[in-house]
Amino acid sequence: MERLLILDGNSLMNRAFYAIPALNNSEGLNTNAIYGFINMLFKMKEELKPDYIVTTFDKKAPTFRHKEYKDYKAGRKKMPPELAEQFPVVKELLEKLAINIFEIEGFEADDLIGTLAYFSRDKGIEVYIITGDKDALQLADDNIKIVINKKGMTEKEIYDKDRMLSDYGVTPKQFIDVKGLMGDSSDNIPGVPGIGEKTALKLIKEYGSVENVLMNIENLSGKKMKENLIEYREQAVFSKKLATIITDVPIEIDLEAIKSKESFDVKAVRDTFQKLEFKSLISKLPMAEEDIKASIDVEYTIVDTLEDLQKLASSIKDTMHILFENENENVYSKSDIRKIYLNLKDKNYVIDYNKVFIENSEETIKILKTVLEDKNIEKIIHSAKIPYTILGKLGISLKGLIFDTKIAAYLIDPSKSEYDLKGLIGDILNIDISDEDELIKVKEVQCLKEIYKNLSEKIKSLNMEELFYTVEEPLIEVLSAMEKRGFKIDKVKLTELGEQFSEKIQQTQDEIYGISGEEFNISSPKQLGKILFEKLDLPVIKKTKTGYSTNAEVLEKLRDKHPIIDKITYFRQLTKLYSTYVEGLKNVIDVDDKIHSSFNQTVTTTGRLSSTEPNLQNIPIKHEMGREIRKVFVADDDESVILSGDYSQIELRVLAHIADDENLINAFKHHSDIHTKTASEVFNVPIEEVTPLMRSNAKAVNFGIVYGIGDFSLAQDLKITKSKAKEYIDTYFERYPNVKKYLEDIVVKAKEDKYVTTILNRRRYIPEINARNKMVASFGKRLAMNTPIQGSAADIIKLAMVKVYEKLREENLKSTIILQVHDELILNVYKDELDQVKELVKNEMENAIVLKVPLEVDINIGKTWYEAK
Template sequence: MERLLILDSNALLNRAFYAIPELTTSEGIHTNAVYGFVNMLFKMKEELKPDYIVAAFDKKGPTFRHKEYEDYKAGRKKMPSELAEQFPIIKELLGLLSITKYELDGFEADDIIGSLAKYAEKNNIEVFIVTGDRDALQLASENINVVITKKGVTETATYNYKSFVDEFGVTPTQFIDVKGLMGDKSDNIPGVPGVGEKTAYKLIQTYGSIEQVLNNIDNISGKKLKENLETYREQAIFSKKLATIVTEVPIEFNLDEIKSQESYDRDGLKKLLFKLQMKSMIDKLSKGNEIEEESLEEAIDITYINSSESFLELSKDLKGEIYITYETINSEKYSEIILKNIYLSSDSKTYFIKFDEIVNEDKDNAYLSLKTIMENKDIKKVIHNGKSLITILNKLNISIEGFEFDTAIAAYLINSARNAYDLLSLINEYLGEDVNGSDDEIKCKVNSKLKDIYNILHGKIEDEKMEELYYKVEHPLIFVLSSMESLGFNINKSMLEDLAVKFKEEITTTEKEIFDLAEEEFNINSPKQLGKILFEKLDLPVIKKTKTGYSTNAEVLEKLQDKHEIIPKITYYRQITKLNSTYVEGLKNVIDVDGKIHSTFNQTVTTTGRLSSTEPNLQNIPIKYEMGREIRKVFIPDESEDVLLSCDYSQIELRVLAEMSQDENMIDAFKHHSDIHRKTASEVFKVPVEEVTSLMRSRAKAVNFGIVYGISDFSLSQDLHITKKEAAEYMEIYFDRYPKIKGYLDGLIEEAKENGYVLTILNRRRFIPEIKASNRIVKALGERLAMNAPIQGSAADIIKLAMVNVYNKLREKELKSKIILQVHDELILNVKKDELEEVKNIVKNEMEKVLEMKVPLEVDINIGKTWYEAK
């Protein structure tokens, strides 16, 4: 006998959603309901091996039951958005599996299920209905099996006619009568007041139906029960009608047209499952006995290039489009990074160029061949992670022409929250493919897929309207950052040695001060020993405990700041020891043979769009203490006659907030070059500008920047050491003064809830999955991110575009002055003495006029013989 599997999709998705903890992809797509549904589907396919599978869905809008009974299902909670967004996904997935979907206006999925089950039964087909809804039990018969999900979604109980009668003592049809008497809270079916489940079963077991119960009221014991049955006779009959599944919906079923899983879209399904980050599901699907899994890989034509002659010949033959990946031998020092292998696809061929071997054989011809390829502007080049390659080519005096697209950068723009942008991960996600083989084979196969990835990402950049962001900002920025890495920042080594001595002395002095205050020596770096000193010997209030004892983290010390003079000393000690290890001793280890440090600038790390730097991180030198600022003294110009130029945007995030909110009052303040913090203080504290004290200005500054970061009144109260009520009043006055800012920030939260992401001034996208979380704390974090990301991201857009424009203008003018560092809103340039005035004008003009805005951008420019002086 053939088998039909019917999926009660709404019930299964609902059950899975509440049974499985929250799951989201890196793009913020919720997947727990989909995951549970697919798990159940694969389990049923494996156990039942059905010949046909269909899925029934509820249709939005009222059913005939709502028309007959206005309060039908009234009181049900609205479906959570986290669940609702998963329905289109499961429908897409079912389509790829060639599973027929049914939904019909005016009817519930139950009615479709009942009608289809009866149709199949008449055609001598055994039916299995998989549902989390016990209503379907009324359909159980000799050939109709109802599979009820119990705990979670994979533990089930199956009922046919006999097993149902054995367990419940009534027939499946009589189950409708039971429900008519007892009612159903979930569907808001009224039933008969006072009749519970036990009584309902007993009455139907005795009399057989609601009608017979009502005909025998005189024979039923219990005065109140009799009264209720008499009073609510019509309601009981009506409740039975509401509870009855319709088995003749106006759909013509044709089993020949109901597709089975044999003709599913394998490639499309793999791509969707990879997008949903459900790789384990692909493995389950592949193991199905009914599916013969074909090879995931097509054969590729690999040509090995390992001699200077073959490389030279290739360099002359290449034309059209080429797709490049590469492998390096890395080092902390720029001078020691070596290009090892190049993988290059052209037409249908993939070339594996063993570059380091060719260099060892014939260095001159190796470099000549590489130069011929890279500097040929007629050859269109798509490269994955092009910056590092360009930086290596800079060392070889080879430039790159015709570089049109970087797939790593594009993937980052499409989703800045990914953990990695390696090509293998992108192939998994976008092509739904695994790549297997030896290490070299995998690298060649990955390169052969670069064209497919390019086509997808190129299309997505256009679809998401990110062309300007990619082609005017991020792509040209690759060359700027590569130039900065190659140029490096000159270091005064003798000053660094002096600083090392000074830090050791400062650390020793601070240690002694802490020991004197503690009246004993101990290991300051040991949380256990420090905890005993602070909370046992000095009897300071315990803020937080961990499994291993007292917490002494930065947050705890902040709360103890005014409790004992040892606390500021410990905080200071931690800062200077970290500065010493990271930036004093750390810098010594990365100074290259040219006397410079060559930091790596990362373009695909932060979710906000800001740059980061590593080896070493020059963007995060703490300058709260003078010792931190002192480190900047070791950074000097290239030559003795050169100077360092520091160009820093003034209050760029507040200016961006004013621009994006279009708040006239804040725009006006910036147009008139007002001290925005003093002006805000005047408004908040209701005093004339000239009477604003430094404390007032400081508090207003905290409010201004707190608003940018989506701060709450509680957090503001903590920062300013004031009551929550006072903080709330400050914020209320602030929003009264700048009314459009409040509306703008609220709008960002709604935008994030609706779309799952927010946008910057240049359409940079930041996904905010946290905003749809059921956890209140996580959701609040999402709201703060939604408010801050467009502002911080727009500031990143602006500084990046300014870097590109300044870089291009310096090259256009053939000036020798260069950008050598970017730190958030600041550019550092190494400037030749005779170019100083021209460079100052160029930088100021390009930075301040980078975008057409109502709010003027202002740049502070400082000059010095060290970074310390220039800042």
């Protein structure tokens, strides 16, 4: 028997929207309903293998039911805009999947479903109706199955005539009578007051129909029910009529036109899935014919002799698309080239570097230098920092890089966790390259040209050319140079520091044992919980499945309740510092007594750099023991020192520029201490009467404003009342009205655009800002306020790094940048270049970009990072 699958579009979209947590693509489009609907469609197609398939939708125009009963569906909550925006997309997808859509003015989707179902049943076709609406149960028959989604989109129940009798004790047709008596609040069908589903089912089981119930009112028990049935008898009959699905809507049904088609525009569907970022659904699509050809049609030449390498090198005059295969890419000293993959004029080459190198290492490097150091030969590379670094170890200075596809992909969408080339090829070119494919790198390098074309056009269309070509791409070489140079470690001092930490940890542990009266594992939340909340009887703040919570938030709330709390907090800080930055650093010191951290451009959504193996940007400096760690980072030798160039209050200066606030701009132009000035204005005292506490509180307000802080959070930070915190913020905004206007305007703009930009047009998508969940939406608002400020500061420090690096090279100086931490540049400077470098760093950093306020940089010198800070 042939089979028809009918999808109740509105019902399934609505159910998916509320069942699946909020999903957004990087452009901010809500996608949870689309995802749930399409996933259900694929699942049901796979399970039922239908011969015919259609989807029905409601039209916005009133139906005949609205005309007969003006209150029909009155009071129903308006469709959320987050759901409404998904309907056009799902309809577009259905069209691309070659699935017919039925919708007609004057009738509901239910009526179309009923008409299609009866028509098909009468043609001897088995019908499956997929819906989340029990109204459709009245259509159940021997050959009409109603599939009701339950528990979101994951579980379902299938009803036919027998199942209806079994579960409800009434026939599908009698289910209409049940609705007539009980009504339906979702559709505003009135029914009879006082009669719910249980009573309605009982009455219809006994009397068979609404009409028969009304003819037997005198035989019923229950005075109030009898009175209501008499008073509302016409309403009961009318409600039944409203609840009845029409099965003869005047539509033409062409079975040939609604046949389930295995052949559809796979590429168009895949493109839409990629735009929606439905990776799991992409894998369920058949591979398009052109994809199959592209994924297997590769030819290449192996270059594994010195003679072949020389011949190839001498022939290269045009753009190179180049990939490097290397070992241990995150371990500087062990990272070496294995193979080099080239695409030149649509021809692929695989250079077996190891084999050629063994044949003649000096000549191999010499040949590679002629090509890789030729700036006139343009290079397009994916993730160029790695080859910059490993080639640098061979004495090869890579030149001529015109495009790094990894950096470009990151700028276009900074929210992704990965930017691997294989993934980009799948997303952009619809080509699936298997991880097990031995030709994976050949295929990747062959596709690199098209990836470059696509990404370069997007960079241009998003107005990111300045950001990409003058900041991010030149920065690759700077970061590589920093990684190669490394930061010298005083191993003797590190050992001494480890001993100091061990003593402090032991001392603090003993103090905790003394206070608690017994020894226990302080690092065990379970044991610590028993001490705090049972033995010491402290108030329980939060419980978990395994017992008491003893996290940092809980300890903070208990600080004033018992002296043991500060000791535990200090113990945790010490043990973390010891394991991460004492023992941890010992494990990553290289043979040259340096740490070669990896600097990453494609990790943070704000544009800030990050460092790994180890992370040198997270060394805590709020406590003296944390600052002590900086003492082990030292200058290269006795002939050099550490120089720190630190931007002063850069985020507040960026805020003044973006908000164009005259008072804030003037404060910076007159080189005022911004925190003291703010304190004077917020607390309404003369500047000379501002106390250190006032300044500290004003500083919290200044930086809190940048992060979109509210009165509740500020009150917690400053340990003051919420009303006092609100007073501080209100006073601040009175003094700096354009700051307030900027914060309000940027939120409105972010809601419309679903993204915000920095001064240099770095883009960050903020789908959270339109979330239904208030906490998520509030988080989105804070992101909208802060990202243009924090992101612009990140852009400026990156631009400064590039300018300082280029100036050092231009003046042939030996001094080099070795680290960047937030708003600070760290250099190893030779003493005979110190005056020149101090001036150079200050000048390049302060003039990296022109703002409405001056940028100021503090320069500090020392033998160690600690002294230079």
